[in-house]
Amino acid sequence: MPDAIATASKLIGAEEYAQKYLIDMAFERHLITARQDNCLEFLGQLAPTSVVEVGCGPDLLINRFDLAGSSIRSWLVIEPSFYADLIEEKRASIDKLELERGYLEERVEAARTRMPEGFDAVLLSGLLHETTNPQTMLSAANALLRRGGSLLVSVPNAMSFHRLLGVEMGLMQSPTQLSERNIELGQPNVFHRETLEKMVIDAGFGELAFSGYMFKPFSNGQMREVLDIVGNNTVEGLIRLGKRFPENAAEIAIFARKL
Structure with missing residues (x-):
């Protein structure tokens, strides 16, 4: 069997990444909420019967989704790290919830046996920047989607105001430069709208719809300090402001369909 990190084109292993990601989550949890809101909006518009969620993270999306009251018959999570244990615990009470342990690139064939006709939707939320081969x-x-199935892909935005400010302050040479956190977490890519849309199109998708969320003028650590001063009730306004100005939001998303 090929080495898992090489197969999935990761700079660091899943367990190490998961441990490092949990350090200093103060503002990151607000980003997770905004990211999940984007996923919930996607699922609400689509009303799929089958979903693949790639990478569940520490705060489970399934906890915020009314699976019993939805049209979904199968919700498959593909997760390589110990976060999968959280899904395993949920499966005891949710028969529609399924789990494949491993990287997406490794588990395609196994996932396809669960839904030979293809899934209705795949969620790649906050993941694409973490691989050295996002096209893979x-x-x-x-490969997991049926023809006409839908993809959601979201990533941090190179053109976020906090990165543009970093360039103007002389802290970064360009908005696509890797930050210290990118390097620490083994995240080799920073995308903007044009690069993300091109990769999605090149992968065989069309009917793209672009969006953004969360206004973030400073780094995560600085934003934690800002919220200590102005209060967490500011966060909802920051999320809405990011939606109003998606080109410069902290994170951007693409909704697309398999051609």
């Missing part, structure tokens, strides 16, 4: 990840997502 998008191709794997494409």
Whole structure:
């Protein structure tokens, strides 16, 4: 069997990444909420019967989704780290919830046996920037979808105001430069709208719809200090402001369909 990190084109292993990601989650949890809101909006518009969620993270999306009251018959999570244990615990009470332990690129064939006709939707939320070969990840997502199935992909935005400010302050040479946190977490890519849309199209998707969420003028650590002063009730306004100005939001998303 090929080495898992090489197969999935990761700079660091899943367990190490998961442990490092949990350090200093103060503002990151607000980003997770905004990211999940984007996923919930996607699922609400689509009303799929089958979903693949790639990478569940520490705060489970399934906890915020009314699975019993939805049209979904199968919700498959593909997760390589110990976060999968959280899904395993949920499966005891949710028969529609399924789990594949491993990287997406490794588990395509196994996932396809669960839904030979293809899934209705795949969620690649906050993942594509974490692989050295994002095109491989998008191709794997494409392989899991039925024709006409839908993809959600979201990533941190190179053109976020906090990165633009960093350039103007002389702290970064360009908005696509890797930050210290990117390097620490083994995140080799920073995308903007044009690069993300091109990769999604090249992977066999069309009917793209672009969106953004969360206004973030400073780094995560600085934003934690800002919220200590102005209060967490500011966060909802920051999320809405990011939606109003998606080109410069902290994170951007693409809704697309498999051609």
